Amino acid sequence: MLFNSLDFAVFLPVVFILYWFVFQKNLKLQNFLIVVASYVFYGWWDWRFLTLILFSTLVDFTIGYLLKTEERTARRKVYLWISILVNLGFLGFFKYYNFFVESFTEAFSFFGKEIQSNTLDIILPVGISFYTFQTLSYTIDVYKRKLEPTQNFIAFAAFVSFFPQLVAGPIERATNLLPQFYKKRSFDYSTAVVGLRQILWGLFKKVVIADNCATYANIIFNDHSNYDPSTLVLGALFFTFQIYGDFSGYSDIAIGTSRLFGFNLMQNFAFPYFSRDIAEFWRRWHISLSTWFRDYLYIPLGGSKGGMQMKVRNTFVIFLVSGFWHGANWTFIIWGLLNALYFLPLLLRNKNRVNTNLVAEGKWIPNLRELLQMLTTFVLTVFAWIFFRADSVSHAFDYILHLFQGNTNAASLSIPIELPYLLLFFILVEWLGRSSQFAIENLTIVPKYMRWCLYFGLILLLFLFAGQEQEFIYFQF
Template identity: 65%
Template sequence: MLFNSLDFALFLPIVFIFYWLLNNRLKYQNILILLASYLFYGWWDWRFLSLIIFSTIVDFSIGLALKKTVDLNKRKYLLWSSLFANLGVLAVFKYFNFFIENVSNAFSFFGADWSMSSLNIILPVGISFYTFQTLSYTIDVYRGNLKPTTNIITFATFVSFFPQLVAGPIERATNLLPQFEIKRKFNYEEATDGLRQILWGLFKKIVIADNCALYANYIFENSETLSGSTQLLGALFFTFQIYGDFSGYSDIAIGTARLFGFNLMQNFAFPYFSRDIAEFWRRWHISLSTWFRDYLYIPLGGSRGGTSMKVRNTFIIFIVSGFWHGASWTFIIWGALNAAYFLPLLLAGKNRQNLDIVAKGRLFPHVREGIKIVATFSLTVLAWIFFRAESTPHAISIIADIFSNSLFSTPYYAGLGMAKSTILLVLLFIIIEWLGRENQYAIQKLVKVKSTGLRWCSYSFLIFIIGVYMFTDRSQFIYFDF
């Protein structure tokens, strides 16, 4: 079920009404959310519910077993059982064919004939997200950071919570699970703030991302016939497409959760205003970045060791992050490229120099800040080309064209003239994001506008423009494929 669909527009208010009719009946509220979450996920393909239920049973059982034993060897065995079960399912559905293809190519390179049939399987929606979410539970219980729950309904609801089930934020068990164990009271201010964030998320997805996708898709799919300047424009369209699409989903998810009395972590913090790549990764897909930091980077030694360890760990975490996004060399190269961007800052001890909000309390950044923002944004756009390209040679070809003499020609292809309205919308979007960068989401401070008329004019404009574009080329969210 898509957030930007009529199905969800009917589903959400029905669940909301019945949920609050069960006020002060925690058990039944959780059961309702669990059933609603299974319906929400099963709307795509009910067969994939078996994978969520499998992960739920495995990690719930292992959590109980960890509670009963203090023997270190047994606890390690239980932890590895969870890792093997969860990552094994993920590997089969997401990476099996990739490994088979590359092993076969390796044998062919050395003149050997080896072949193995690939699997004709569909990638389950959101499998990378809920797998990491349930793994956080087992790891935190193993570390002693969390007491295991003895309520299977509570745990199953935590694993399958529908607002963030298929594309995050990837919640930690230490944050979200306890929220299912306490009574929740309806809060009007929180609910209206949630609706406001949902509205902004829909604007990002329907108005910005889906419009940019029209031009990004055409340019990437026909890059061999287009100039470097046009391909650069396509990369820029994709840059705003993926941000509007993914952060838009997160906004809708966080806002929807607030309607039910839950607080999810912020997943995006205006990353395109970052002054270096380290700051970008503190602001982009925060739930995944911090997951890898806490469960992979730090256990590997983090940045505590010598230079060789820092280099190794940096490349591991970024390459694994790239591979998490998809079974393709383009994602791996994207991760490695970001590691190369990040490493000089780490080695120079400058990876944490931009922890504050850029130009906080000021309308405009200083010239030096502006140059840093543009430079960081440019590096990010370059890396996104690998993320979007169909193959590594395709990405290299696009970059080569961008850095050729044709970069200085006027961008053009038949139909590009229609993109002018989208470019204006993107510029408006950038302005609104910049003005709202000190908040959790861009239009959050509208509630503080004293003029009721101005406030409702702003809401009406967003609703109107969302309505204009809602039924044109609607698409699923990009990260459903990951």
């Protein structure tokens, strides 16, 4: 079920009414309703894969229970590794089986030996990377004794399958989200208003910005050899705004929807395209994944405690694994490697924690130094996104070749006049709201009539300039 679909427009009010007006006085029934609603939400796509979520839930709930009663270190490690192998085993099979088989075959062919191999017609379950990491956070934190294992199966099942963030995050930690299912929740009007505001802004980012940019990014990338270099630059820029509007828009809708039900999810994006270096970009982009890798991979590998050699090694591991997490394609691995190379000069000079404050804090516009830093970081990011968007490594390199050496007399693409203005409006609103959790969060500081003008304006833009419906990009991850 898509957030930007008529199905969800019916589904959400029905669940909301049942949650607050029928089951308000019974916490267990509220949690049970969330489980049922979440399974309906996910099963709307393909009910067969509900068994995967249920099995993962049962495994990790059982592992948590066993860890609670087990004090022997060796046995606790066994239980932890069962959870890791089961969860990553399912993820590896559905997401990476064909990739490894094809890569293995191509490696032998490269050395002149042909081998026969068979791939499988595997359907990738939507959101498997997200809920797998979410359940792993539970067993790892219980193992480390950072979290008391739950004995409430319904609450745990609701945590694993919570429908607002089930298929594309944010990847919530058990330490943050799970305890919220234990506490009685009461409806708060002001919180709900902020939630609706965030949903509206998320829908604008997805439907107006991302979907419109996607149309032209797809046209250009799918036929790049027939366009001139300036059009190829536009293609890369359109994808840059598409993936941000698409993914951060999903996160906004997810977080806003959670607010309607009395839950607080972590911020997943913090205006990353206003970053002054790559380190700052990665502190602001897909925060739930970046911090997950930091806490559960980077730090266990030694983090920054060792010498520079260890820091460099761990940094490259994190970026390569992050690339691989995104998909079974060498393009994602190269994208991760490229970002690691961007990050390396900052790390070697110990400059990776310089820009931790808000850009142009307390000012309307950045100074010249900040502007140049933002433009440089943005250009590097746009270039890396070419590999992320390309269908294959050869496609990416050919795109870049035509970008720098293409025929200037080749065809250009006609872009609707309204699209640049929509992008400028989007960038302006994001810039003005960059100190908030999302761009239009703090509208209470402006007069009421201006707030309502903005609300109606955004709704009007949704109807007038909605792009061709596109599936959320991160559903495939």
